[in-house]
Amino acid sequence: MKQGDLLYLGKAKSVYRTDKPDELLVVFRDDITAFDGQKKNVLAGKGGYNAKVTAYFYPLLEAAGIPTHFLAAVTPTAHLVRRLSMIPLEIIVRNRAAGSLVRNYGFAEGEPLSPPLIVMDLKDDSRHDPMINDEIILARGIAAAEELAEIKRLALAINAVLRENLAAKDLDLIDMKFEFGRDAAGMIRLGDEISMDSLRLWDHGAVGASLDKDVYRKELGDVMETYAMVAQRICGA
Template sequence: MKQLDLLYQGKAKSVYRSDEQGTLIMRFRDDITAFDGEKKDVLGGKGGYNTEVSAFFFRYLEERGIKTHFLGMIDPITMAVRDLTMIPLEVIVRNVAAGSIVRRYPFTEGAPLDPPVIVIDYKDDSRHDPMLNDDLILALRLTTREELDQIKANALAINELLKDHLDARGIILVDFKMEFGRRDGTIHLGDEISMDSMRLWDKETRQSMDKDVYRFNKGDVMTEYAKVAKRIIS
């Protein structure tokens, strides 16, 4: 497969066209950012850990009936993915109260959320990703009602699958972000599932094992990424 022109460059990934119709090339970079890009660094090896974990979870979910954009690995930091028409929504499933939900609402840090809470944000950096409700999503014509119902059902199914896998490895899935896109009239999971997009706590110590380590100076983030990647894939 031949890499063609750059299609999109995000905070930590670059997406390129390929010479195969309907297939894109997604490369994970070593960039790490926090607070809407106010804090940023380049950490050697980070892209590799996120690629490895994302590829593992995409395969894991595909085997259990979840459609994703993942096609296969090209090299340790690059994967081939289906070309989706991305829906500009960030779908967050929260199992434990932490982060912005505690700052904005009267939840106690660490309180379990049962059933899980789905929060959907409009993916727009210039507007700081404002939260949406169903009426706003439909009024903006971002999805149909049927698509929105499917996205929510997929999000909850993915949450249960990831929670089971992580719990067996001593990790609490506090919350995580997903993005979805359309392909041939069907909703697919896109983007990534990695330590950059999940909030993970060690089940025994309740210590962070994700980008919060970098965000809040809790230790060496690369050490944590290496440890959690090994536990996830074991």
């Protein structure tokens, strides 16, 4: 596998072409951002922790029958992935109320949500990722009805796998953000990452005891110490 030209520069990852047109190289950088990029820092080692956790979860999901873009971890901070045509939606699955759900909709912090609640945002930084519903998605042609149904099915299936796995490690999965895309055959696959940047985790039984990017957003402690501890609890030695 040969790294080619830079294809996309995200907030915390760089995506490169390879010598195969249907495969890409995703490099996890040490950048960390919040509030649509208004707050940003570079924290040495952060990319490696997120890459490690993502590489732990993707084979677990594949084994559970969930199609993903992941092919292999080729370095501690780089993954070889299938090339997807990404669907510009952020799919948030919420198991308990936190964050914007509490601020905007009157839920109590930590309130259980059964069944889990799916919220979708349009992935558009210029519009601050507004919430979107099925009707707007269909009207905009962002996804077909059958694709949207498959995305929701997969999101709930992923949530179930992750929630069980994390509970065994005394981590409560509060909510998480997923992104999906279409592969060359049109199959919907999970893309992007599963890490402390995209999961909201609390220490088991402790409402609001953040072990994720909220530590950075809210300045709750040492971000890198938290990421290192969570990566070790999830992945082991």
